[in-house]
Amino acid sequence: MKRTPLYERHASAGARFVDFGGWEMPVRYTTTIQAEHDAVRTSAGLFDVSHMGEIDVTGENAVHALNRLVTNDLTRINDGQACYTAMCLPSGGIVDDLVIYRYSEQRLLICCNAANREKDYAWIAENLEDAVAIDRGDEFAQLALQGPKASAILQTLTEQNLADIKRYWFVDGSVCGVPTIISRTGYTGEDGFELYCPADKGGVIWDALFEAGGDALKPVGLGARDTLRLEMKYALYGNDIDETTTPLEAGLGWITKLDAGDFIGKDILVEQKESGVERRLVAFKMSGRAIARHGYDVVDAEGHVIGHVTSGTRSPTLGENIGLAYVPFGVHRVGSDIKIAVRNRIESGTIVKPPFVKPGSDV
Amino acid sequence: MSSPSELRYTKEHEWAKLVGDGEVIIGITDHAQDALGDVVFVELPEVGDSFDAEDKFGVVESVKTVSDLYAPCGGEILEVNSALEDAPETVNGDPYGEGWIIRLSLSDNAQLDALMSASEYDAFVAAES
Structure with a gap:
């Protein structure tokens, strides 16, 4: 099984591990899922989500090139903004659900599900025209800092004014001196951030956050990640959505822009929209x-x-x-x-x- | 942590404790509750139900997963721990005490001898993980 750069920290913190998409990940630490869940809802929790994949897309017209592969409309978001989207097969079935960060017309960063990383990369490389995709999954550690106290904790470690980062926006900043993408996104329904930094620096930020957070911050495993996302009805790929389900069936019409330009799967989705799911x-x-x-x-x-x-x-x-x-x-x-x-x-x-x-x- | 030496153990991570005349109390081990995580529901059998050794007699649900309970030995249910209906998390907090699950009248005392001792069970768990 694969391990994230933070594995040793989890093990020494007493984490119970589980196989998640081929990754040996903490399911919970030494308390209960209930306690970890409550920490995120009432204070703050820190998740290691370094298993998630990252794929870079660059090209003269990368936004339009990638837009042909996804259901949401990347031309309608600004540089510095992120969007949640599905990527579909011609059948309308979902290849994966993604968060896409738009740096510029020429460059985007995709965050994809760990278990789908190779499949997504192959699919994107095969279908992307006039742009280049690079799998950068091994280069990043990713931490999710979530909860009502997330912002106050993170603010002590960065010069970036976090109040300036609105929900679903991001900046290339720095956290305790480590170059980090600071994204105001998450999978819990609480305010919070997803932090992307160089893989070998993940531990520096992990340790600094716990030092800054003190009793207000708890490490949280995949067990509570699942209960938190499910309380929000956030879809989990492989459970609620997969290649046999369409975004419209899954209630993801809000990320399916049928009035946008062509994208793979659009014909079937238009038909499904007209005739009803x-x-x-x-x-x-x-x-x-x-x-x-x-x-x-x-x-x-x-x-x-x-x-x-x-x-x-x-x-x-x-x-x-x-x-x-x-x-x-x-x-x-x-x-x-x-x-x-x-x-x-x-x-x-x-x-x-x-x-x-x-x-x-x-x- | 080593398991209590006065109990007998199964490969399915149940324990059985002989109490008095041909009666056993049955629960799940500390290792089992730890692996399951937060227990949120225990499906109990009815008093008077009979089981053979290795029969399914109930279910433990945790937040993450659901796991069947298997009878370590055959017999008739004399009592179920109905306190678990309102406080299933007792299985996590006190698996060898207040978190017991059923009390059984033993049909064949020899069946207990076939189960693992504490040291055998600890070795079994160590080998499994």
Whole structure:
């Protein structure tokens, strides 16, 4: 298994590790997922997300070249701004979901899912015209500093005025003397930053942040990363979205700009938009004590399978069991009851309006 | 940490403790609760249900995962730890004490002898990880 440059720090902090897309990553440290989750919602948490991939795209007209591969519209964001997008197959299925940083017309940086890094790079290299893609995944360490106190902690280590960086904007700055991309983004619903720095300097920033944060900052593993993102209904690739699901089915219409120029998958998505999707990814709460997990069937009154659960957990914030599932259009409405086969019985749930938890970020 | 020496252990990470006349208390080990992480639900059997050794008798759900419970030995359920319904996290906090799961009347005492001792179990866990 692959390890990030921070592995030794995690091990000596007592982390429990898990295989995540071929990476040996902390699932939690010495306390509980609940405690790590609460730290991010009420104070601050630091995640090592160095497993994420980075791909550079450069060229005379790199913005337009890359725009043909993604569903969002890179021509509508400014230099210095980031955007969340899907990258689709001609079928409309999702190759990956990405955050793309626009430096200029000539240069962008893609952040992609760890497990998809090689696939994404191959897909981009094959389909990109008049621009060059370079896999730079090994060059970066990436830390996610998230929570209401994230900004105050980070501000002690950088001369960059963080108040000037709005949500989904970024700057090439420096954190304790280390050249770092400071991006006001995250996967938790809280205010916070994702920091990209040279791989061998990740530990310097990691240590400095804990020194600056003191008791207000906790290391957080992938366990709480999952509960935090699920409370926001942020999709997890491989669970909620994949090559068999389209952005429209997944409720990602807001990152699918069908009025923009051509992009791979657009024809199918336009067709799907016009005729209506047959299924939708919905957020639900369980009525009972069982947790509906990835792969469990959604069934109708006669017990026929009509959909499936893609994610499920106990919400640490709400103390309720929550999840996401694909259900047929018509069943998808907020307030509808759904039935889920949990082991040997049928449990009921109710479709709710996402997010499960109100985002804390008001930047 | 070494496991309590008075208990017997399974490869599925349950423990069994002989209490009095042919009765055993069953739970999951400290290693098991640590691997599962935050336990949020324990699906308990009914009093009066009978199980053979290695039968599935319940389920432990943590935030991250769901794991079946297997009977270390056969018998009839005399009592379930219903306190776990409201406080499943007790399995994390006190796996060998308040976090016990079921009490069973043992159908065959010899089945306990077939289980691992504490030192055998510790060696098994060390080899597994």
